[in-house]
Amino acid sequence: MTTDTIAHPAHQFHDLEQQHEAANLGMWTSLATEILFFGALFLGYSIYRMVYPQAWVAASHHLLLWAGGVNTAVLLCSSLTMALAVRAAQLERPRQTSHYILATIVLGATFLMVKALEYHMEWEHRLVPSLNFDASHLPADVARQVELFMSFYFIMTALHATHMIIGLCLLGWLAHHARRGAFIGNSNWIEMTGLYWHFVDIVWIFLFPLLYLIR
């Protein structure tokens, strides 16, 4: 990827503006499919929450509220640094762009480390469905329902974490090239990765209160 190829539109576009609009719409289409992908899990979660409201409350108390809260704050900060990275790229400041992207990577990695610590503690507390689950202090039927909640918890958060890891790989690639001024004149790559990163943040904005804050 060199500066003179990216600063000119690809041959199927009239100009960079048209290319930018096409990239933007393509990215939003992809995000729409992602919203429905996560949406199905949110729907399953919601229906079982209506069916087993008490178990959902009991299970939510087993999660680490402080860890979820810290992680939400970390992700909101990473969205800010990502927005500033896009801004720096639009202003054609390569060094600043790569610094903001690196800050986003550090925050994203922090999120994953806290998440890993949480998973570890949930394993220790025997809250992992099928593999290591024991809620014998609860009545048998409630224990089964708590196990169901924990299944939703692990599938949804692990799917979210997978998206974070993909995002971090993209950001690492961008930081490497941005530093060399590869995106001068065309910041599409950084803008589209930014859209993806903010989407992952929005998924967590809904996951956090729905999983951790049922009192």
Add this chain to the structure above:
Amino acid sequence: MSSHIAPIKTYLAIWIALMVLLALTIGAAFIHMGHLNLAITLLIAGIKAAMVVLYFMHVRWSSRLTWVFASAAVLWLGILFVLSVSDYTTRGAMPEQRAIAPAIVPPDQGLPIYPLTQRPSQAPPTTAAVHE
């Protein structure tokens, strides 16, 4: 580039608002208000998501076509939820249905869900309750 470039102040203001809303949503969870808790939680999450979409994701300054694409995702998500939830919440609304098979979840525990596998014609004829 024709993209809109927002001042840093705008991004910082949105970030501060997001952090304040995060504190609010945690605080509100500890005040017991029954069903209002879930409504407040979803309202705050919705406002946060809208702020991220409009400002961090630049939709506010994007073309009308981008608005259509972004809204389409929410519209389809709405269809998914409205149709599915209206199915589950109205099962057992008919007396015959309640008579054929017991609810999988007793009504006093949560939302009673009735199985839809049996139709009245397939019900065992000995079940007197069918003629209820």
